[in-house]
Amino acid sequence: MSFRNLLLIAYLDLRESIRANWFIVYSLVFGGLIALFFIAGITESQVMGFSGLSRLLLMYIQVTIVILPIFILITTVRSISGDRDSHILEYMLSFPISLKEYYWGKVFGRFITVFLPVFMAMFFAILYGMYKGAEVPLNLFFLYTGLLFSMSSAFLGIAFFISSIVKSSEMALGISFFVWIFLLAFIDIALISLMMQQRFNAELIITIAMLNPMEIFRVAAISLFDPELTVMGPVAFYILDIISQEFFVFISMVYPLTLGILFAFLGFKIFEKKDLV
């Protein structure tokens, strides 16, 4: 595999994405959110003991949990399937580029595209906060960046996996929407309404919930602000009795990252084995 070709594909994908309308909307949403938070005076307010930039980051987390996965899924899922649909793949792969270089180049380029606006919005919020003389929660910023990086990887990997298995981009969009809504709500509904009603073992229910990358991100993000997880009630005991808060945050970064790499790798294996056009 030529690293030069991989970077070439990543660079071209990045250039193409930056010009796309979806990227402008995507960047405006995250940048606009931060701006909105400042305008709305969230940094001046205090809720459940959180104030200033910590409060802003907490709000940012709540919003990114919902919108980041669906943004990543719908923008990435058409990466391979869309190129296949429109015969772009047929032409671009008529040059001596290996499938590895093409696929992983796309993954790399797309990761930068989806992660950078989210990170930069947060980064500028911190800079603006510093300028305004607010207390800067740098440890929270770095840990939260790690969590965002990890969750972005998970959904990017899932999106590339979907993109590789389906033939059309419409189908890819449909599946990605289902995955998002399933992880966001259905899995909770299933756990709460069915398993709890049936008196399933609590550890089993919590383990299944924690296998959801969105859920583990949510709990880990809360634990950054509330290490005892008091806002979660008794569920906190099940988690913190087994592992420490530090180790839980570590797992919350490693697990989604591993999941993303695994899905991306499975996607590549399918991409390699299937007809290209």
Add this chain to the structure above:
Amino acid sequence: MIEVNNLSKKFGTHLSLDSVNIAFKLNDSVALMGANGAGKTTLIRSILGYYHPSSGHVKVNGLDPIKERTEVLKHVSFVPQLPPPIKLSVKELISYVCKSSGVDEKSIYHYANAMKFDIKINLGKSFFKLSGGMKQKLLIAISFAKESEIVIYDEPTANLDPKAREDFYALIQESKKEKLSLFVTHRIEEVQEIVNRQVYMDLGKVVSDEKVDPYATH
């Protein structure tokens, strides 16, 4: 150069290629013809390594185009029937071709000029925003600049006006390099003067394969 042995390709229950056996050699200039659905494009795509055969195999210069795709594609130029809506700018597309295939950028400019396509004023434009004819001219220029031993043209003149078609066929005839050329076409009269072999396909099979004299019509 290209050997196709007992190649079959099924899509679901539809048999697109049915035990095709054919070989193409250096200096063959082939018109590959047949009705829609005859299997021409499937054969071309199998040669390019896009399709995994249901049975049989394809060898290009003795290599498997799926397992050794980069080695095979170093020696192949391809122009599709319809230029795809590539989102890259013309400059980025040229950069992709030059960096991935070691093509000389000046050579692309040279052939684009020969096709009456001004690259310089279109460099910053998105490829997909060019007109159909302009896109096709650029892809043709790229295919010539690559100087491959095997060139595959799938209805290359479909989007071209009569003058551009003439330019294209003039370039083919001027080309001195020894190579194998495959033209997928419905219009034999257009390629009659440049092909020395006519292959007809129907229902996934090669039904006729004849040597012809390209100068017979003169």
